[in-house]
Amino acid sequence: MSMEIILVQTVVNGLMVGMIYVLMAIGFTMVFGIMRIVNFAHGEFYMVGAFLFAILYGSNDVPFSISVLLAVGATALLGLLMERIVFRRFRGNELNGMIASVGVALILQNSVLLMWGSSSRTVPPVISGVLSVGGIVFPWSRLVVIIGAIVAVVSLNLLIGHTRIGRAMRAVAQDAEIAQVQGIRVDVIFPVAFVLGVSLAAFAGVLMAPVLSVSPFIGLAPTLKAFVIVVIGGLGSVPGAVAGGLLIGLIESFAGTFVSASLSEILQFLVVIAVVLLRPQGLLGRKEREA
């Protein structure tokens, strides 16, 4: 293989992984920005989404689009349930909310384990073949992930930027008390934001299911990535999550191809430490207001 092809493939891989991380990080950072909850269970929703998709599409031959809808919808419902039962009680209590989310992660992961066992499943590719441009080939299976993720990010952006509910969500994230005085019911906005975040995670899981193998244990790694990305991009910042996600995806892909996968993890950790030292509010984050 020529260097050129390797480079292009590395970039495509980096973008694919990066976009998945972007989806994870946006959901995570949105839930934090609006509810002030660090959700350690975020990756478990990714896992549940991937698992449901694997069962529906992979094992039971349910049509693709219905599988996607059912997997994301069911996970969203699960998210709503968790918000109702657990998370709403810890609003405004960052520490205990975070600990409770760890409990939720334990429960979700091991419930899946009890119900479906620990063995990993593979999902047949949604689309096969390659796209060939000027002699360089792009596998469609990866392009689908990138395109799907871009579509999700763009529609989320439209939702947040240009709709009534999106404006309300931004208002609550910036000043929840004053948002109420505009007639916004925060007890409606919180579950909406949580479910939206969870759906993004589930959708990321669905997209990745055909590329990776699916098991109850796949949730932790993307949670860690989401953490790393929001620290780099700035906690609560959506553009920061996009930039951070792509950066981490590309680092991972390049270091993985040319050096070693674990070196890339260490490199990412060093980036985090450097950001914390030099620009604690994150690359695109805002400084906490003083006094």
Next chain:
Amino acid sequence: MSMLEIESLKRSFGGLVAVRNVTFNVNEGDFLGLIGPNGAGKTTLFNVISGVLRPSAGTVRFLGRDISGKPANQTVRQGLSRTFQAATIYPEASVIENAARGTLASSLTGLWGGFLSSKWRVAAEEKAFHVLDLFGLTRRAALKARELSYGEQRRLGVAIALASDPKLLMLDEPVAGLNPEEAAELASVLRRVKSERGVTMVMVEHHMRTVMGLCNRVVVLDHGTLIAEGTPAEVVSNPLVIEAYLGKEAVHA
């Protein structure tokens, strides 16, 4: 002798200048009032002096040493203590423990001192009891601080600051929210602290009667600028001050 020298102090937040070019001195033995209408920049100035915020420009000298931008924990050890407007206590700890925590920095034999013996605690609590006595809180010593009345909580806040044996005590609106009786009680405690301990004091306060009754000198801030300085009587008859407080007759409706 000047205990605290504020020179050309400036502090801005983004584009907003909260304190501009403020210069004044606090002399040993002063009870200085820092007043001004809401939003005048008093609290910002207070925070810059006590090391909670860094100045954008200018210097703060305490006992001849430059303390501008020094973290609060260092200025306290040099003898400059402050109180806060809100959340001035440790709500879940007992009243005596609250005061004892105030003595930690001044009575310490290093971080590890007293690891095995509890002599340090006896000493700290003895000191704390003295302070509580001065503030009329001895009987409340065993209660949790959050169980105190609001007036008592405010007094405890000042007691914690005094427990560190400061030479200069800075009070941030000590009587805000107190009813007239509680305010009078705190004022008399402050007067006693001043005479018995010889502590120099600076006070930000809106409650003018308290300022008039306690302070020998007053500095007035408006829109971040120092507009008047003098005895209480001089200051309240100053037309600039009256205008700052009551406003100009802007519109005739």
Next chain:
Amino acid sequence: MLEVRGISVTYGALTAVRNLSLSVAEGAIVSLIGSNGAGKTTTMKAIIGLKPVSCGEIYFDGERIDGASAPHRVGRGIALSPEGRRVFPQMSVLDNLLVGGYSQRDKAHQKKTLEQIYGYFPRLVERRSQMAGSLSGGEQQMVAIGRALMAKPRLLLLDEPSLGLAPIIVEEIARIIVDINRDIGMSIILVEQNAKLALNLCNEAFVLETGAVALSGKGKDLLASDYVRRAYLGI
């Protein structure tokens, strides 16, 4: 139209407002004045529903509202321009205003209100796509008032609109307050540190001291009385 009967509000051990009563007639401007810590802002928060009252009742249009949530009261026709402005800093001026109109679902109606507000504050037109956090204090105050107006309130609560603003801007804002009251017949409660301004603008005023009404009367009468000067300057 608004009647507050003997309310008390507490923060932990602190009683910020005690046994306070006041009423606002249709189309009136009522001022609340008093030094800092007198309980003015807390009273506003109690009326809009951000702070629960520990006792007492609040009636709006004859209906009791002290148990209702803030969004519910906004729907009923009360709006607040808060102390310190508190615009949403990372949102554009237009988005701030649109959020203010959150309770008005009718788009055409909303557009009309928006134009009306741009009429009062022409400066906001040129700034409409700028982040609200990057505006000057006076412009932010205009956004805050405009945002409150977007809810089409019948009672507008203005908390310290002149705070920290240059005199010339204060004058401009004062003029607009009068205009809004005259044009739309909107009732206004004005909380002000700037006593002369507040007393000049209002029909009736209440002087607050340590959480209770110390004095009330016609604005012009209070302006002439010594009491106000004493309340502020302690002389």
Next chain:
Amino acid sequence: MNPPTIKPMYYVGVAVAVVLAALLPWFAPNQFYIHLATLGCMNLMLVLGLAIIARAGQLSMGHGGFALVGGYVSALLSMRGWSPLLSLFIAGLVAAAIAAALGWIILRLRGVYFVLVAFAFSQIAVLLALDMSFVTGGANGLVGVPPISIFGHVLLTKPQFYPFALVCALTTLLLTWLLYRSPLGTMMAATAENQRLTESSGIDTHRVQVIAFTIGSGIAGFAGALSTHYLRFISPDSYTFWESVSYLTMLVVGGRDGVLGPVVGVLVLTPLPELLRATEGLQHIIYGAMLVLCLMFVPNGLASLVQTWRSRQRVAGTGAAIVAEEVT
């Protein structure tokens, strides 16, 4: 958070508990109970380490990472001929040194960042252990870690090892208790309760938190090493995120302030996984449910139930004294 006024009754209670724990090998029906008790000792050390960090107002989600570092350090040193007794302490020091460096950087930031970065660190530790197979043995881990020997007594069997683990755990417990009573412990509690006020009382709260993190993580390193010499084996799976979570669960279920909470948490939760070993997953679900339910209904932990009862008695006593004083 008063200095506890200790009544003779408590001394007697503590003494009885210690004697019972020490005599366990003689009345345990089989070695499994001794094994459980040994695990309990090591869990107690780890949870106390976490409790010390929490005492200063922080939460470490990377606690297992420090235990892992300690385990590998001690295993590698002792496999190269160092005395395990010495390497245990070196393991603790290495973990503490890493915590000090990391803490100094990240503890300036808001609590959330600290949690995220500490968590990321523990994941890095696992990856390093996996990747540096030339020293760590990779995924297979290190087998045949030498047992601890004290003056020629080799601690090979469970009954031989247990007393040593008990001594280590009780020493940690005693030192933690002394720490809580010391000025430093007072500063930690003050920092957690009101950082701004503590700072204004002349205390460098950043330093206090770094020290707490260093001590707590050092204890984790020591305990991780101890466990490695007990099992004679360590692998990257020995301390994962879920181990960190189980220590956190013990701490939250038992209670976060005082030394009683960790003891209660360890006693309640250590036997659970061993008893439920047959059903993979179920024990974790129970852990998770206990964590969430405790936070909802007993946020200060089971030990707080005892403390509430005790302080109610105390307040009643003070109240009576004041009334009596007023009457006379």
